[in-house]
Amino acid sequence: MRIVIITGGSRGIGAATAIECAKRGLGVILTYNENQAAAESVIEKITKAEGTALALKLDVAESSTFGSFRDSVRVALQSKWQRDDFDCLVNNAGYGAFKPIEAVTEADFMGLFNVHLKGPFFLTQSLLPLMADNGDIVNVTSATTRVATAGVAPYASFKGGLEVLTRYMAKELGARRIRANAVSPGAIRTDLGGGLNDEFEAMLAGQTALGRVGEPQDVGSVIASLLADENRWINGQSIEVAGGYMI
Numbered sequence: 001m002r003i004v005i006i007t008g009g010s011r012g013i014g015a016a017t018a019i020e021c022a023k024r025g026l027g028v029i030l031t032y033n034e035n036q037a038a039a040e041s042v043i044e045k046i047t048k049a050e051g052t053a054l055a056l057k058l059d060v061a062e063s064s065t066f067g068s069f070r071d072s073v074r075v076a077l078q079s080k081w082q083r084d085d086f087d088c089l090v091n092n093a094g095y096g097a098f099k100p101i102e103a104v105t106e107a108d109f110m111g112l113f114n115v116h117l118k119g120p121f122f123l124t125q126s127l128l129p130l131m132a133d134n135g136d137i138v139n140v141t142s143a144t145t146r147v148a149t150a151g152v153a154p155y156a157s158f159k160g161g162l163e164v165l166t167r168y169m170a171k172e173l174g175a176r177r178i179r180a181n182a183v184s185p186g187a188i189r190t191d192l193g194g195g196l197n198d199e200f201e202a203m204l205a206g207q208t209a210l211g212r213v214g215e216p217q218d219v220g221s222v223i224a225s226l227l228a229d230e231n232r233w234i235n236g237q238s239i240e241v242a243g244g245y246m247i
Helices: 012-023 036-048 063-081 106-130 153-172 198-206 216-226
Strands: 003-006 027-032 053-057 086-091 131-140 179-185 238-241
Touching: 003 012, 003 063, 012 027, 012 036, 012 086, 012 216, 027 036, 027 063, 036 053, 053 063, 063 106, 086 106, 106 131, 106 153, 131 153, 131 216, 153 179, 179 216, 216 238
Parallel strands: 003 027, 003 086, 027 053, 086 131, 131 179, 179 238
Antiparallel strands: none
């Protein structure tokens, strides 16, 4: 059984990805920051469908905790699956903040930086000793790296950095036959940045060729498919999953 670690797996795209991965027979380790109950709800859904999963607490903004998190992963792998390594990592955890450039504080900037770029970089680095060869990394970025949307400049900038980092991961980890790809969601019905009201959703749907906003499962199924052997020759790519947003 292949095993995947999904950060921010208690809600939204992360939860959908966890469920889709479990449907495909992967063992799932999902992380949560504060909402343990939501994480346990995802675990329950996976278990009821005869999948295997567990949840671990992780604050992706706190890189000083990554060593202890790696130790927790090692213990979980041995106790749940009798393995010493895992196969796939999905760097998904994140949050949104909407402010024009002139209103962004340094604290706003650094908070987004820590979660969306610094965190994925050093978490991946920390977990690489436990990652099996022939593994997979998927970094969740954003369509805002392609289409400028007022009010999300720092968020989009760091997601853009994560896109670049994805290519470097693919290049540098290729000797271990570890693939790295990015998935770039468009407008998705989640609670990121406070969620969507009816007016905002209608505007976004009108800017999307397929005439609606996306659902978390639309993205989760793509991420899960990228971890499958059928897509073993896709590497170093950024795949937009947005229903034709602003084309």
